[in-house]
Amino acid sequence: MAGFHTLDDADVSGKRVLVRVDLNVPMQDGHVTDTTRIERVAPTITELSDKGAKVVLLAHFGRPKGEPNAEFSLAQIARATEEVLGKPVAFAADCIGPEAEKAVADLEIGGVLLLENTRFHKGEEKNDAEFARALAANGDVYVNDAFSAAHRAHASTEGLARLLPAYAGRTMQAELEALEKGLGKPVKPVVAIVGGAKVSTKIDLLMNLVKKVDALVIGGGMANTFLAARGTDVGKSLCEHDLAATAKQIMIEAATAGCAIVLPTDAVVAKEFKANAANEVVDVNAVPADGMILDVGPKTVEAINGWIAKAQTLVWNGPLGAFEIAPFDAATVAAAQFAAEETKAGKLVSVAGGGDTVAALNHAGVADDFTYISTAGGAFLEWMEGKDLPGVTALSK
Numbered sequence: 001m002a003g004f005h006t007l008d009d010a011d012v013s014g015k016r017v018l019v020r021v022d023l024n025v026p027m028q029d030g031h032v033t034d035t036t037r038i039e040r041v042a043p044t045i046t047e048l049s050d051k052g053a054k055v056v057l058l059a060h061f062g063r064p065k066g067e068p069n070a071e072f073s074l075a076q077i078a079r080a081t082e083e084v085l086g087k088p089v090a091f092a093a094d095c096i097g098p099e100a101e102k103a104v105a106d107l108e109i110g111g112v113l114l115l116e117n118t119r120f121h122k123g124e125e126k127n128d129a130e131f132a133r134a135l136a137a138n139g140d141v142y143v144n145d146a147f148s149a150a151h152r153a154h155a156s157t158e159g160l161a162r163l164l165p166a167y168a169g170r171t172m173q174a175e176l177e178a179l180e181k182g183l184g185k186p187v188k189p190v191v192a193i194v195g196g197a198k199v200s201t202k203i204d205l206l207m208n209l210v211k212k213v214d215a216l217v218i219g220g221g222m223a224n225t226f227l228a229a230r231g232t233d234v235g236k237s238l239c240e241h242d243l244a245a246t247a248k249q250i251m252i253e254a255a256t257a258g259c260a261i262v263l264p265t266d267a268v269v270a271k272e273f274k275a276n277a278a279n280e281v282v283d284v285n286a287v288p289a290d291g292m293i294l295d296v297g298p299k300t301v302e303a304i305n306g307w308i309a310k311a312q313t314l315v316w317n318g319p320l321g322a323f324e325i326a327p328f329d330a331a332t333v334a335a336a337q338f339a340a341e342e343t344k345a346g347k348l349v350s351v352a353g354g355g356d357t358v359a360a361l362n363h364a365g366v367a368d369d370f371t372y373i374s375t376a377g378g379a380f381l382e383w384m385e386g387k388d389l390p391g392v393t394a395l396s397k
């Protein structure tokens with residue numbers, strides 16, 4: 001692929017290959033509930049293994065803030081990785097130091113080893129040079145197959161590429177090619193749906209996104225922050241009140257750019273965040289003080305589907321509600337099924353991405369009907385904004 005070294009250029013036989021993958025997969029009760037991200041990196045791992053490499057997987061899981069924490073251990077993901085690969089995956093309880101060194105030394109040609117969460121060390125997110133060198137000590141070659149983490153300039157996604165011969169993995173390569181093909185010159189009107197829970201890490205990119213799309217539909221936890229910024233009382237909903245000024249600025253930028261902002265007009269509220277919690281549909285201006293918005297309501301779904309019907313291109317990251325717990329999956333499922341119908345009818349190019357978004361589309365039974373499903377959420381939106389992704393830039397020839 002132009003601009004990058006790929007596995008076609010790499011001599012990996014007998015080498016220790018550090019492969020950055022994204023195993024930040026949805027989990028419930030200790031079980032992986034959606035294996036899409038693992039399936040998407042499997043071809044790279046298998047190819048390297050078949051070519052006689054010693055494959056050492058580096059990944060993060062969750063946001064443990066630089067401290068070891070059993071809740072965020074990748075040991076929980078090792079079994080699911082083995083099942084997807086159909087071969088054993090060894091595990092080391094640290095990604096640097098003697099434990100990692102010994103596990104890498106014990107690895108046979110063609111073997112696969114998963115190292116513990118890189119984010120158990122503060123140096124990872126700081127892209128600390130010493131930490132990057134400690135990671136590099138266990139490899140001869142670096143392969144980045146984590147497109148969905150490529151918007152992070154971390155040691156394992158960026159720093160390492162500067163220390164070892166660096167190559168794009170097959171999924172990294174395929175994601176960039178597919179996004180360019182599907183969205184390089186998107187046909188207007190372009191509608192974006194942004195929802196989910198990662199409000200603080202995604203809100204800034206909406207500032208540029210509103211200049212690229214004709215309408216921005218905001219759902220999920222993200223919508224609550226915008227509703228609150230507008231003066232609506234969202235009760236106990238997930239909401240980042242300190243981002244009100246940013247949300248207001250985005251609404252101003254959108255108006256200037258001629259981008260419609262579509263916010264929920266009704267919502268499904270409950271007092272507990274659990275499956276089948278007692279719930280009611282209310283106007284967004286009538287959320288009870290002790291209530292939580294866990295989904296957008298039926299009127300909002302109708303409006304969203306109206307925007308999808310008008311669109312030629314749809315980009316979607318972030319579920320409209322807490323789709324993991326019934327019945328708060330209803331809006332996400334309804335909009336996903338409508339977008340899938342429009343796509344199958346040849347009326348829409350639909351591109352969706354994000355760990356939980358893909359899980360939600362699988363849950364709705366329509367992931368195969370979208371034009372393209374990216375493993376990436378934030379990275380995909382930043383790519384859409386036209387930003388350079390540090391993990392991709394670092395692979396440039």
Ligand SMILES: Nc1ncnc2c1ncn2[C@@H]1O[C@H](COP(=O)(O)OP(=O)(O)O)[C@@H](O)[C@H]1O
Binds near residue numbers: 219238317319377378
């Ligand atoms: N109204 C809401 N309140 C609380 N959580 C929500 C709400 N809407 C969506 N979510 C949560 O957002 C999460 C997904 O967000 P995010 O990580 O940003 O998406 P992705 O992984 O697709 O990029 C899901 O776990 C979902 O339960």
Ligand SMILES: O=C(OP(=O)(O)O)[C@H](O)COP(=O)(O)O
Binds near residue numbers: 148
């Ligand atoms: O799940 C991820 O991104 P996504 O939620 O945007 O899809 C990536 O693994 C990046 O995780 P991060 O947002 O904690 O850096």
